[in-house]
Amino acid sequence: MTFEEAIRRLREQGLKRTPSRESILRLFASDGRYLSASDVREALAYEHPAMSLDTIYRNLSSFAGLDILEETELGGERKFRMHCDRDGHHHHFICMACGRTEELDLCPMDQVSALLPGSVIEDHKFEVYGRCPACSTGADAELPGSTQEKA
Amino acid sequence: MTFEEAIRRLREQGLKRTPSRESILRLFASDGRYLSASDVREALAYEHPAMSLDTIYRNLSSFAGLDILEETELGGERKFRMHCDRDGHHHHFICMACGRTEELDLCPMDQVSALLPGSVIEDHKFEVYGRCPACSTGADAELPGSTQEKA
């Protein structure tokens, strides 16, 4: 999703366009990785040295509620990324070294419901972790400032 | 896994058999659900009113390392359950109302590696959440003291 589309979605919902929100959305529009609240804080340290963590958390949560951001939980932290553009439901491969993600056009849920007669399925989580091609060859680069190894 | 098998595994590893460990393992042997550290604390409040949280966390972590317990992260908490007996790799359906789990004899990973040429896959997570048959019909029981709804 683009920055402009996210701003438009804010308007539609009657939410205000503030400098904080613009900066946060611009950041996610330019960085496809999953970022935590403190990642956001660091990335915006120059533009907004005094942005409150409350502001960051509050906005990340509301953006996720508006489907502007996607949310997951990784290594005990809530992490967010810009909502993917692709149409269908899908999942992600996440590089634990650099944080890059790859969309997986695959969902196992169609096979699951048959295994759970009588149950109501409300949600599911499927994520694959590893090292992307660039990070799996020891020598190659890892994006700066992006160590995302699991605890 | 039974209590006896877990104790045997402790011996094999040269770990001591202590009253704390016995109580924790007995609890997991009798309750198939995913339990957090504070769930354990509450459940053992009568037997061990003064068991330190440090003791609980330390033991849960080491039991998970010995494959006595399985670990997951749910609603921002680390949760543990007795390791399943079944042979093969598998995943779980978790009832968000009562915490009961159902094993899913299915893993999507065989289809995934082909989609990620050049990447090294190190781990994955697949979980299905919902309401089990007993909890999906509004009237029916939910196990006492076991509200596990996501935040």
Added chain:
DNA sequence: TTTTCAATTCGGAATCATTACGATTTAACT
């Protein structure tokens, strides 16, 4: 443009889960 007001932000305190640590106790071996 000024006024207005609810939405937003700030800063710091509070909360919750988890980990760390020094002092004490204890299981298991001799």
Added chain:
DNA sequence: AGTTAAATCGTAATGATTCCGAATTGAAAA
């Protein structure tokens, strides 16, 4: 029984997240 490393306790520290009252501000109305 004595020895010793492992385990436990109690508490303090940490880190992520949420809460809250006071101050600010975006955007619609006057």
